[in-house]
Amino acid sequence: MHARLLLFFLPLAALLSGCGARDDGSIPIAIIDNADEPFARSGSGRAAAAWDDATDEGLVAFDAYGRVIPALADRWIVTDDGTSYIFRLRDGNWPDGTAIDAESARRALSDAIRRQRGSPLGADLGRISEVRAMAGRVLEVRLNQPVPDLLVTLARPELGLLHEGRGAGPMRGSIAGRTGTLSPLNPEARGLPAEIGWEARARDIELTAMSATEAVQAFADGEVRVVLGGTIADFLLTDRTGLSRGALRVDDVDGLFGLAFVHRGGFLASAENRAALAMAVDRQALMEPFGIGNWEARLGMLPREGPTGRLLPLAQWRDMSLVQRRSTASARVAQWRSAHGDIAPIRIALPSGPGGARLFESLARDFAAIGLQTERVGFGAPADLVLLDQVAPSSDVEWYLNRFRCGLARRICIEEVDGLLREARRENPRAARAVLIDEAAALVEAQQIFISFGQPVRWSLVGGGIDGFQTNALGVHPLMEIAMQPR
Structure with a gap:
């Protein structure tokens, strides 16, 4: 726990509110990013990564705890020697209505890997020797050497799969300047079984890229309910009055x-x-x-x-x-x-x-x-x-x-x-x-x-009623998890 949390006081209004959403049901979130075009697809900042993670699913994804969960692939197996990962894709469609099959996923994953050439992530992917489309909706990733944490790498937003320039969810949205609005796609639209009461649980996200100073102030003023993307550079901005008890969350990352x-x-x-x-x-x-x-x-x-x-x-x-x-x-x-x-x-x-x-x-x-x-x-x-x-x-x-x-x-x-x-x-x-x-x-x-020096520092601010946020060892906080109220 942060030593200064004892200095923070929870205003009575925050105790009584609890829902963490605007009157229209959306959750306003600030993400710390100073780029001129923070949501540009070619961007490498925090806002672009959060947006891509929400709109461009990969084979697998992260949950709120940083655990790998199914995404476009609903299940997978790993061969005994660790050099082959075989994924079965879920039954669903790309945004243009064409079916998600092994060949289209192969092309999308190969393109995503190719885009990382010349980057450190590209070096991490260097042990992938081939991506193969097998029968129907079965895809194989072959390795020239075992990669025990391959699934963690495949869950990164940079490896989201695109078809005709668009991803398959789990959210869809629109961008206007430094703010983007995201809406969760219902299970049927993602090729998943319908869930009773799903609509009542789903909330929109209003994501705004701000400077760290603006983001902390907006949180203190109640204009946003979550601040994401904090690092050591701006950590000291959290040392102020007006922030609620327990709002500051620090990920135990390495x-x-x-x-x-x-x-x-x-x-x-x-x-x-x-x-x-x-x-x-x-x-x-x-x-x-x-x-x-x-x-x-x-x-x-x-x-x-x-x-x-x-x-x-x-x-x-x-x-x-x-x-x-x-x-x-x-x-x-x-x-x-x-x-x-x-x-x-x-x-x-x-x-x-x-x-x-x-x-x-x-x-x-x-x-x-x-x-x-x-x-x-x-x-x-x-x-x-x-x-x-x-x-x-x-x-x-x-x-x-x-x-x-x-x-x-x-x-x-x-x-x-x-x-x-x-x-x-x-x-x-x-x-x-x-x-x-x-x-x-x-x-x-x-x-x-x-x-x-030691551990990197990753921090967030989280208001009351936000159930889909958890600190974790990877410092990942998927917007889809935040958008969904618990069952």
């Missing part, structure tokens, strides 16, 4: 939250000097101003265990106390300065907003403790370090390594790691492949290309 070295020259050219910066950071003090209870600091970028089941090697400095770490780091800075002269200020790219400012204050103090000056820059400006803040779908080491592939992140990659991952993709024996990934993980650790 992933990458820290600084990547995008420039590795001068003092930062050696792994031991890059490690000096990681050693200087007091992670608990860094996050203390945010007051997030149970937040977990992480000294390393990767999960502790590799695919072979062995513990991954750790840098020796991780066993030191903060005082010892800073003493060692200070000596490295002094030695380099004595041999090479002054060290330019370390340029750190952080998000705008109060969260970014507070992170910089702490980091500047930490780096000053070992003799380094700092400069804050915006995203896109020349930098030495840039904040990475991404939620992981699982503890798969390869997911973490894919974020540092050279074809995707040239400035922060390691060529040798790419080579090991390519070789692992070609290996058929699972044990041999696991050893190669372990080697790649050990190399990343040795090269110190990332300063890990």
Whole structure:
């Protein structure tokens, strides 16, 4: 629980209202997104992802708890060797009235996978070797290597299936500027059995893209009932009066939250000097101003265990106390300065907003403790370090390594790691492949290309009467789940 929740008071009106909807029955929701065209299909922001998730079903989807549930596929099996997922599609139609069959779904999924080429998600999908249409409504996804969390990946909004440019639900809607209105499709329209009382449970969603400041204010004023898409950049905006008790929800997610070295020259050219910066950071003090209870600091970028089941090697400095770490780091800075002269200020790219400012204050103090000056820059400006803040779908080491592939992140990659991952993709024996990934993980650790802080921060604001929202380990909050009242 967030430490400041004890300061929030629930107004009497909120206690009495309970329904969480407008007079017309719709639920007003704000999503934090500053893009000029937040709902553009080519967009990569939070609003576009939420809209696509609601209107473009994939083979599977997420429920309110982040669990995988049927979507266009009503059931599936996985072969014993884990290299084939066979889906049976539900009986239904695409928006133009044509039947959803294996061939049309194959084309749609292949197109969705193709659109992700050159992205980290595309790298995650790299173990898919073929998508095959089988008889009638049966579709097979073949893999060249097992992917235990394939269903979690297929449930992502980027892998929603389109037919003639449109998705099959579970909602339909229209967009006007920065606001979109979504209506749930009834079960019959989705090829599912009719449900008694379904219409009484379904509510429309009015989704508006706002800045974080606007969204929090709109929630405090009762203009919206839910705020989605919060990150560390805007978390401190929730520290205000007027927010109801229990409104703030923080997802217990995992992933990458820290600084990547995008420039590795001068003092930062050696792994031991890059490690000096990681050693200087007091992670608990860094996050203390945010007051997030149970937040977990992480000294390393990767999960502790590799695919072979062995513990991954750790840098020796991780066993030191903060005082010892800073003493060692200070000596490295002094030695380099004595041999090479002054060290330019370390340029750190952080998000705008109060969260970014507070992170910089702490980091500047930490780096000053070992003799380094700092400069804050915006995203896109020349930098030495840039904040990475991404939620992981699982503890798969390869997911973490894919974020540092050279074809995707040239400035922060390691060529040798790419080579090991390519070789692992070609290996058929699972044990041999696991050893190669372990080697790649050990190399990343040795090269110190990332300063890990700990868990990413994902937060929402939720008013009374919203039953379809649950915090979860993936930080996913499907609008269809929020729209439906419980039975």
